[in-house]
Amino acid sequence: MDLSLQEFWKQTLTIWGSGGWAMYALAADAFIIFYMGFSIFSRIRAKGYLYVSEKKMKRWIKAPEKGRGPVGKMIRFVMGARDLDEIGIFFDELNQTEIAPVNRDLKVMQTCVSIAPLMGLLGTVTGMLSTFAALAGGSGGDKTMGMVAGGISEALITTETGLLIALPGLIFQYKLAREHAQYKAFLAHLQTVCSQRIYKETLKKDAA
Protein backbone atom coordinates (compact mmCIF):
# COMPACT_ATOMS: atom_id res chain seq x y z
CA MET A 1 0.00 0.00 0.00
CA ASP A 2 2.79 2.35 0.97
CA LEU A 3 4.65 1.50 -2.19
CA SER A 4 1.61 2.00 -4.39
CA LEU A 5 0.93 5.38 -2.74
CA GLN A 6 4.49 6.38 -3.41
CA GLU A 7 4.11 5.19 -6.98
CA PHE A 8 0.92 7.17 -7.34
CA TRP A 9 2.58 10.28 -5.97
CA LYS A 10 5.44 9.87 -8.40
CA GLN A 11 2.99 9.53 -11.25
CA THR A 12 1.15 12.60 -10.02
CA LEU A 13 4.31 14.65 -10.05
CA THR A 14 5.06 13.50 -13.57
CA ILE A 15 1.60 14.47 -14.72
CA TRP A 16 1.85 17.89 -13.12
CA GLY A 17 5.30 18.39 -14.53
CA SER A 18 4.21 17.50 -18.02
CA GLY A 19 2.10 20.64 -18.14
CA GLY A 20 5.12 22.91 -18.21
CA TRP A 21 5.19 26.40 -16.77
CA ALA A 22 1.48 26.94 -17.43
CA MET A 23 0.77 24.61 -14.51
CA TYR A 24 2.37 27.05 -12.06
CA ALA A 25 0.24 29.85 -13.40
CA LEU A 26 -2.84 27.67 -13.18
CA ALA A 27 -2.02 26.65 -9.63
CA ALA A 28 -1.60 30.27 -8.62
CA ASP A 29 -4.84 31.16 -10.33
CA ALA A 30 -6.67 28.34 -8.60
CA PHE A 31 -5.25 29.39 -5.25
CA ILE A 32 -6.40 32.97 -5.78
CA ILE A 33 -9.86 31.78 -6.74
CA PHE A 34 -10.34 29.58 -3.70
CA TYR A 35 -8.63 31.90 -1.24
CA MET A 36 -10.78 34.80 -2.42
CA GLY A 37 -13.83 32.63 -2.33
CA PHE A 38 -13.28 31.53 1.21
CA SER A 39 -12.41 34.97 2.43
CA ILE A 40 -15.58 36.40 0.86
CA PHE A 41 -17.63 33.53 2.25
CA SER A 42 -16.29 33.90 5.77
CA ARG A 43 -16.70 37.67 5.67
CA ILE A 44 -20.34 37.44 4.64
CA ARG A 45 -21.11 34.64 7.08
CA ALA A 46 -19.34 36.46 9.92
CA LYS A 47 -22.06 39.12 9.79
CA GLY A 48 -24.49 36.54 11.13
CA TYR A 49 -27.40 38.18 9.35
CA LEU A 50 -28.94 34.78 8.72
CA TYR A 51 -29.58 34.35 12.45
CA VAL A 52 -31.32 37.70 12.83
CA SER A 53 -35.00 37.12 12.38
CA GLU A 54 -37.53 39.78 11.53
CA LYS A 55 -38.79 39.90 15.10
CA LYS A 56 -35.32 40.13 16.58
CA MET A 57 -34.42 42.88 14.15
CA LYS A 58 -37.49 44.94 15.11
CA ARG A 59 -36.71 44.47 18.79
CA TRP A 60 -33.12 45.58 18.32
CA ILE A 61 -34.25 48.63 16.36
CA LYS A 62 -36.62 49.58 19.15
CA ALA A 63 -33.85 49.21 21.72
CA PRO A 64 -30.46 49.44 19.91
CA GLU A 65 -28.44 48.84 23.07
CA LYS A 66 -29.83 45.26 23.19
CA GLY A 67 -28.46 44.40 19.77
CA ARG A 68 -25.69 41.88 19.63
CA GLY A 69 -23.22 40.82 17.04
CA PRO A 70 -22.33 42.68 13.85
CA VAL A 71 -25.98 43.32 13.01
CA GLY A 72 -26.56 44.86 16.43
CA LYS A 73 -23.53 47.04 15.89
CA MET A 74 -24.85 48.18 12.55
CA ILE A 75 -28.25 48.98 14.07
CA ARG A 76 -26.63 50.99 16.85
CA PHE A 77 -24.66 52.87 14.21
CA VAL A 78 -27.63 53.83 12.03
CA MET A 79 -30.10 54.43 14.85
CA GLY A 80 -27.91 57.26 16.07
CA ALA A 81 -29.56 59.30 13.34
CA ARG A 82 -32.02 62.01 14.28
CA ASP A 83 -33.97 62.33 11.02
CA LEU A 84 -34.51 60.68 7.64
CA ASP A 85 -31.75 62.57 5.82
CA GLU A 86 -29.21 61.53 8.38
CA ILE A 87 -30.18 57.88 8.31
CA GLY A 88 -29.87 57.95 4.53
CA ILE A 89 -26.32 59.22 4.86
CA PHE A 90 -25.55 56.60 7.52
CA PHE A 91 -26.80 53.80 5.33
CA ASP A 92 -24.76 55.08 2.40
CA GLU A 93 -21.71 54.88 4.60
CA LEU A 94 -22.66 51.39 5.76
CA ASN A 95 -22.99 50.24 2.17
CA GLN A 96 -19.60 51.69 1.41
CA THR A 97 -17.94 49.69 4.18
CA GLU A 98 -20.00 46.48 3.89
CA ILE A 99 -20.85 45.95 0.24
CA ALA A 100 -18.07 47.61 -1.75
CA PRO A 101 -15.10 45.48 -0.60
CA VAL A 102 -17.00 42.26 -1.20
CA ASN A 103 -18.05 43.51 -4.61
CA ARG A 104 -14.45 44.22 -5.47
CA ASP A 105 -13.23 40.82 -4.29
CA LEU A 106 -16.01 39.09 -6.18
CA LYS A 107 -14.89 40.85 -9.32
CA VAL A 108 -11.30 39.69 -8.78
CA MET A 109 -12.51 36.16 -8.26
CA GLN A 110 -14.68 36.29 -11.35
CA THR A 111 -11.74 37.46 -13.42
CA CYS A 112 -9.58 34.65 -12.10
CA VAL A 113 -12.26 32.10 -12.90
CA SER A 114 -12.57 33.30 -16.46
CA ILE A 115 -8.80 33.43 -16.82
CA ALA A 116 -8.34 29.74 -15.94
CA PRO A 117 -9.51 28.19 -19.24
CA LEU A 118 -7.65 30.86 -21.17
CA MET A 119 -4.46 29.95 -19.35
CA GLY A 120 -5.08 26.33 -20.23
CA LEU A 121 -5.47 27.39 -23.83
CA LEU A 122 -2.22 29.27 -23.67
CA GLY A 123 -0.51 26.15 -22.37
CA THR A 124 -2.06 24.25 -25.25
CA VAL A 125 -0.66 26.68 -27.76
CA THR A 126 2.84 26.56 -26.31
CA GLY A 127 2.62 22.78 -26.15
CA MET A 128 1.62 22.59 -29.79
CA LEU A 129 4.40 24.98 -30.69
CA SER A 130 6.97 22.80 -28.98
CA THR A 131 5.47 19.78 -30.72
CA PHE A 132 5.88 21.38 -34.11
CA ALA A 133 9.33 22.61 -33.26
CA ALA A 134 10.28 19.04 -32.40
CA LEU A 135 8.76 17.79 -35.62
CA ALA A 136 10.55 20.41 -37.67
CA GLY A 137 13.94 20.11 -36.07
CA GLY A 138 14.05 16.47 -35.10
CA SER A 139 15.49 13.67 -37.12
CA GLY A 140 12.59 11.35 -36.40
CA GLY A 141 14.30 9.25 -33.78
CA ASP A 142 13.21 8.36 -30.29
CA LYS A 143 14.25 11.75 -28.98
CA THR A 144 12.03 13.53 -31.44
CA MET A 145 9.12 11.32 -30.61
CA GLY A 146 9.68 12.02 -26.93
CA MET A 147 9.62 15.75 -27.57
CA VAL A 148 6.48 15.46 -29.67
CA ALA A 149 4.74 13.41 -27.02
CA GLY A 150 5.83 15.87 -24.33
CA GLY A 151 4.44 18.79 -26.30
CA ILE A 152 1.15 17.06 -26.87
CA SER A 153 0.76 16.06 -23.24
CA GLU A 154 1.57 19.63 -22.21
CA ALA A 155 -1.08 20.84 -24.61
CA LEU A 156 -3.73 18.51 -23.27
CA ILE A 157 -2.93 18.59 -19.56
CA THR A 158 -3.04 22.38 -19.35
CA THR A 159 -6.42 22.53 -21.04
CA GLU A 160 -7.75 19.87 -18.74
CA THR A 161 -6.43 21.68 -15.68
CA GLY A 162 -7.84 25.00 -16.82
CA LEU A 163 -11.29 23.53 -17.25
CA LEU A 164 -11.04 21.55 -14.04
CA ILE A 165 -10.34 24.73 -12.12
CA ALA A 166 -12.83 26.89 -13.96
CA LEU A 167 -15.78 24.56 -13.38
CA PRO A 168 -15.80 24.50 -9.56
CA GLY A 169 -14.60 28.10 -9.54
CA LEU A 170 -17.61 29.14 -11.57
CA ILE A 171 -20.01 27.29 -9.30
CA PHE A 172 -18.33 28.68 -6.20
CA GLN A 173 -18.44 32.19 -7.57
CA TYR A 174 -22.11 31.85 -8.46
CA LYS A 175 -22.87 30.66 -4.97
CA LEU A 176 -20.97 33.59 -3.46
CA ALA A 177 -22.72 36.08 -5.71
CA ARG A 178 -26.04 34.70 -4.49
CA GLU A 179 -24.97 34.97 -0.89
CA HIS A 180 -23.80 38.49 -1.42
CA ALA A 181 -27.09 39.42 -3.07
CA GLN A 182 -28.91 38.01 -0.05
CA TYR A 183 -26.80 40.10 2.24
CA LYS A 184 -27.50 43.19 0.15
CA ALA A 185 -31.20 42.44 0.31
CA PHE A 186 -30.94 42.10 4.07
CA LEU A 187 -29.24 45.49 4.33
CA ALA A 188 -31.87 47.10 2.11
CA HIS A 189 -34.60 45.63 4.27
CA LEU A 190 -32.84 46.89 7.39
CA GLN A 191 -32.67 50.34 5.85
CA THR A 192 -36.41 50.35 5.17
CA VAL A 193 -37.32 49.22 8.66
CA CYS A 194 -34.95 51.70 10.34
CA SER A 195 -36.18 54.56 8.16
CA GLN A 196 -39.80 53.77 9.04
CA ARG A 197 -38.90 53.76 12.71
CA ILE A 198 -37.15 57.11 12.46
CA TYR A 199 -40.04 58.53 10.45
CA LYS A 200 -42.54 57.45 13.09
CA GLU A 201 -40.42 58.94 15.85
CA THR A 202 -40.14 62.26 14.03
CA LEU A 203 -43.94 62.31 13.54
CA LYS A 204 -44.44 61.68 17.25
CA LYS A 205 -41.98 64.42 18.10
CA ASP A 206 -43.79 66.85 15.81
CA ALA A 207 -47.11 65.98 17.35
CA ALA A 208 -45.80 66.48 20.86
Added chain:
Amino acid sequence: MEPFAKFLKQLAQQSANVAMGGALTFSFFMLLPILQVITQPPAKDLTIRTVDVANVPPPPPPPMEEEEPPEPEPEEPPPPAVDAAPLDLSQLELALNPGDGGFGGGDFSVNIGAVAGNGDEVDAIFSLSDLDQKPRVVYQPAPIYPPELARKGMQGTVYVLFLVDRNGRTKDLKVQKSTHPAFNNPALKAVKQWKFEPGKRKGKPVQFRMRVPITFQK
Protein backbone atom coordinates in the same frame (compact mmCIF):
# COMPACT_ATOMS: atom_id res chain seq x y z
CA MET B 1 -5.64 43.48 24.95
CA GLU B 2 -8.71 44.03 22.85
CA PRO B 3 -6.95 45.01 19.60
CA PHE B 4 -4.48 42.16 20.03
CA ALA B 5 -7.25 39.62 20.34
CA LYS B 6 -8.93 41.12 17.30
CA PHE B 7 -5.69 40.86 15.37
CA LEU B 8 -5.31 37.25 16.43
CA LYS B 9 -8.81 36.47 15.34
CA GLN B 10 -8.20 38.06 11.97
CA LEU B 11 -4.94 36.19 11.60
CA ALA B 12 -6.69 32.91 12.38
CA GLN B 13 -9.40 33.73 9.87
CA GLN B 14 -6.87 34.61 7.18
CA SER B 15 -4.81 31.50 7.76
CA ALA B 16 -7.97 29.42 7.64
CA ASN B 17 -8.81 31.02 4.30
CA VAL B 18 -5.32 30.34 2.99
CA ALA B 19 -5.46 26.77 4.20
CA MET B 20 -8.86 26.16 2.66
CA GLY B 21 -7.79 27.76 -0.60
CA GLY B 22 -4.63 25.71 -0.70
CA ALA B 23 -6.47 22.52 0.17
CA LEU B 24 -9.08 23.05 -2.53
CA THR B 25 -6.43 23.90 -5.10
CA PHE B 26 -4.50 20.82 -4.17
CA SER B 27 -7.56 18.60 -4.31
CA PHE B 28 -8.55 19.86 -7.72
CA PHE B 29 -5.03 19.34 -8.96
CA MET B 30 -5.12 15.85 -7.52
CA LEU B 31 -8.15 15.24 -9.71
CA LEU B 32 -5.85 15.24 -12.73
CA PRO B 33 -3.88 12.07 -11.93
CA ILE B 34 -6.96 10.46 -10.42
CA LEU B 35 -8.85 11.04 -13.64
CA GLN B 36 -5.98 9.52 -15.56
CA VAL B 37 -5.89 6.51 -13.30
CA ILE B 38 -9.64 6.05 -13.57
CA THR B 39 -9.64 6.24 -17.34
CA GLN B 40 -6.76 3.81 -17.60
CA PRO B 41 -7.81 0.29 -18.47
CA PRO B 42 -7.31 -2.07 -15.54
CA ALA B 43 -4.03 -3.88 -15.59
CA LYS B 44 -4.25 -7.52 -16.40
CA ASP B 45 -3.42 -9.90 -13.62
CA LEU B 46 -0.27 -11.64 -14.58
CA THR B 47 1.13 -14.36 -12.41
CA ILE B 48 4.74 -15.24 -12.69
CA ARG B 49 5.52 -18.87 -12.39
CA THR B 50 8.94 -20.41 -12.22
CA VAL B 51 9.44 -23.32 -14.49
CA ASP B 52 12.07 -25.97 -14.11
CA VAL B 53 13.95 -26.74 -17.26
CA ALA B 54 14.54 -30.39 -17.89
CA ASN B 55 17.92 -31.16 -19.34
CA VAL B 56 17.00 -33.68 -21.94
CA PRO B 57 19.91 -34.84 -24.04
CA PRO B 58 19.38 -34.10 -27.72
CA PRO B 59 18.15 -37.07 -29.69
CA PRO B 60 20.70 -38.89 -31.79
CA PRO B 61 20.89 -37.64 -35.34
CA PRO B 62 18.76 -39.63 -37.72
CA PRO B 63 20.55 -42.06 -39.94
CA MET B 64 21.65 -40.61 -43.22
CA GLU B 65 19.21 -41.37 -45.92
CA GLU B 66 20.44 -42.09 -49.35
CA GLU B 67 17.42 -41.17 -51.29
CA GLU B 68 16.74 -37.52 -51.80
CA PRO B 69 13.52 -36.08 -50.60
CA PRO B 70 11.03 -35.70 -53.40
CA GLU B 71 11.10 -32.37 -55.11
CA PRO B 72 8.46 -30.08 -53.84
CA GLU B 73 5.76 -29.64 -56.37
CA PRO B 74 6.10 -26.37 -58.16
CA GLU B 75 3.55 -24.05 -56.80
CA GLU B 76 0.76 -23.07 -59.02
CA PRO B 77 1.21 -19.49 -60.05
CA PRO B 78 -1.45 -17.37 -58.44
CA PRO B 79 -4.25 -16.38 -60.77
CA PRO B 80 -3.46 -13.05 -62.34
CA ALA B 81 -5.11 -10.24 -60.51
CA VAL B 82 -7.56 -8.62 -62.80
CA ASP B 83 -7.61 -5.19 -61.42
CA ALA B 84 -4.70 -2.81 -61.61
CA ALA B 85 -2.06 -5.43 -61.04
CA PRO B 86 0.99 -3.98 -62.72
CA LEU B 87 2.44 -6.44 -65.12
CA ASP B 88 5.84 -7.79 -64.49
CA LEU B 89 8.49 -6.17 -66.58
CA SER B 90 9.65 -9.39 -68.17
CA GLN B 91 6.13 -10.40 -68.97
CA LEU B 92 5.67 -7.21 -70.87
CA GLU B 93 8.85 -7.83 -72.72
CA LEU B 94 7.40 -11.06 -73.91
CA ALA B 95 4.41 -9.28 -75.20
CA LEU B 96 6.34 -6.44 -76.62
CA ASN B 97 9.43 -7.70 -78.24
CA PRO B 98 7.84 -9.61 -81.00
CA GLY B 99 9.45 -7.71 -83.77
CA ASP B 100 6.88 -7.50 -86.51
CA GLY B 101 5.25 -10.80 -85.95
CA GLY B 102 2.50 -9.66 -83.61
CA PHE B 103 1.81 -11.71 -80.58
CA GLY B 104 2.76 -15.02 -82.08
CA GLY B 105 6.13 -14.04 -83.30
CA GLY B 106 8.37 -13.47 -80.41
CA ASP B 107 6.81 -15.22 -77.55
CA PHE B 108 9.98 -16.12 -75.80
CA SER B 109 12.37 -13.42 -76.70
CA VAL B 110 13.13 -12.30 -73.22
CA ASN B 111 15.29 -9.27 -72.95
CA ILE B 112 17.45 -10.41 -70.12
CA GLY B 113 19.44 -7.22 -70.07
CA ALA B 114 16.40 -5.11 -69.37
CA VAL B 115 15.18 -7.46 -66.70
CA ALA B 116 18.51 -7.58 -65.00
CA GLY B 117 18.63 -3.85 -65.04
CA ASN B 118 22.02 -3.39 -66.65
CA GLY B 119 20.89 -3.14 -70.25
CA ASP B 120 20.13 0.16 -71.80
CA GLU B 121 16.78 1.47 -70.93
CA VAL B 122 15.86 2.54 -74.41
CA ASP B 123 13.74 -0.47 -75.14
CA ALA B 124 12.44 -0.98 -71.66
CA ILE B 125 8.86 -0.29 -70.83
CA PHE B 126 7.91 1.79 -67.87
CA SER B 127 4.82 2.25 -65.92
CA LEU B 128 3.54 5.74 -65.35
CA SER B 129 5.03 6.03 -61.92
CA ASP B 130 8.55 5.42 -63.21
CA LEU B 131 8.50 8.37 -65.55
CA ASP B 132 10.18 11.63 -64.76
CA GLN B 133 7.88 13.55 -67.02
CA LYS B 134 4.30 12.53 -67.32
CA PRO B 135 2.98 11.93 -70.81
CA ARG B 136 0.51 14.33 -72.27
CA VAL B 137 -2.36 13.53 -74.55
CA VAL B 138 -2.08 15.29 -77.91
CA TYR B 139 -5.00 13.81 -79.75
CA GLN B 140 -7.77 11.88 -78.10
CA PRO B 141 -10.87 11.27 -80.18
CA ALA B 142 -13.86 9.96 -78.33
CA PRO B 143 -14.95 6.42 -79.08
CA ILE B 144 -17.91 5.94 -81.33
CA TYR B 145 -20.89 4.68 -79.46
CA PRO B 146 -22.26 1.88 -81.63
CA PRO B 147 -25.69 3.11 -82.70
CA GLU B 148 -27.44 -0.20 -82.23
CA LEU B 149 -26.19 -0.36 -78.64
CA ALA B 150 -27.08 3.26 -78.08
CA ARG B 151 -30.58 2.50 -79.23
CA LYS B 152 -30.83 -0.30 -76.74
CA GLY B 153 -29.57 2.07 -74.06
CA MET B 154 -26.71 -0.13 -73.00
CA GLN B 155 -23.88 1.30 -71.02
CA GLY B 156 -20.54 -0.15 -70.24
CA THR B 157 -16.91 0.36 -69.47
CA VAL B 158 -13.93 -1.16 -71.24
CA TYR B 159 -10.51 -1.19 -69.62
CA VAL B 160 -7.94 -0.95 -72.35
CA LEU B 161 -4.34 -1.82 -71.65
CA PHE B 162 -1.89 -0.44 -74.17
CA LEU B 163 1.61 0.76 -74.72
CA VAL B 164 2.71 4.16 -75.87
CA ASP B 165 5.87 3.96 -77.92
CA ARG B 166 8.56 6.57 -78.17
CA ASN B 167 6.78 8.34 -80.97
CA GLY B 168 3.65 8.67 -78.92
CA ARG B 169 1.64 6.14 -80.84
CA THR B 170 -0.40 3.52 -79.06
CA LYS B 171 0.29 -0.08 -79.75
CA ASP B 172 -0.38 -3.53 -78.44
CA LEU B 173 -3.87 -2.68 -77.42
CA LYS B 174 -5.55 -5.23 -75.27
CA VAL B 175 -8.89 -5.30 -73.58
CA GLN B 176 -8.22 -6.08 -69.99
CA LYS B 177 -11.75 -6.11 -68.78
CA SER B 178 -15.03 -5.07 -70.25
CA THR B 179 -18.57 -5.10 -69.11
CA HIS B 180 -19.87 -6.05 -72.53
CA PRO B 181 -17.87 -7.50 -75.45
CA ALA B 182 -19.75 -5.37 -77.96
CA PHE B 183 -17.92 -2.34 -76.65
CA ASN B 184 -14.46 -3.78 -77.17
CA ASN B 185 -14.01 -2.96 -80.81
CA PRO B 186 -15.14 0.66 -80.71
CA ALA B 187 -12.95 1.24 -77.67
CA LEU B 188 -9.91 -0.30 -79.27
CA LYS B 189 -10.55 1.66 -82.46
CA ALA B 190 -10.65 4.88 -80.53
CA VAL B 191 -7.55 4.19 -78.48
CA LYS B 192 -5.65 3.23 -81.59
CA GLN B 193 -6.08 6.76 -82.87
CA TRP B 194 -4.80 8.42 -79.74
CA LYS B 195 -1.55 10.23 -79.84
CA PHE B 196 0.60 11.17 -76.90
CA GLU B 197 3.55 13.28 -76.23
CA PRO B 198 5.54 10.41 -74.75
CA GLY B 199 6.68 10.42 -71.20
CA LYS B 200 10.33 10.99 -70.46
CA ARG B 201 12.77 9.29 -68.21
CA LYS B 202 16.19 10.77 -67.73
CA GLY B 203 15.39 13.22 -70.48
CA LYS B 204 14.67 10.63 -73.13
CA PRO B 205 11.29 9.56 -74.41
CA VAL B 206 10.53 6.02 -73.42
CA GLN B 207 7.79 3.54 -73.95
CA PHE B 208 5.32 3.19 -71.20
CA ARG B 209 2.26 1.27 -70.45
CA MET B 210 -1.15 2.60 -69.53
CA ARG B 211 -4.54 1.38 -68.59
CA VAL B 212 -7.50 3.53 -69.46
CA PRO B 213 -11.14 2.95 -68.67
CA ILE B 214 -13.42 3.97 -71.50
CA THR B 215 -17.00 4.43 -70.54
CA PHE B 216 -19.86 4.30 -72.96
CA GLN B 217 -22.89 6.05 -71.76
CA LYS B 218 -25.50 8.33 -73.11
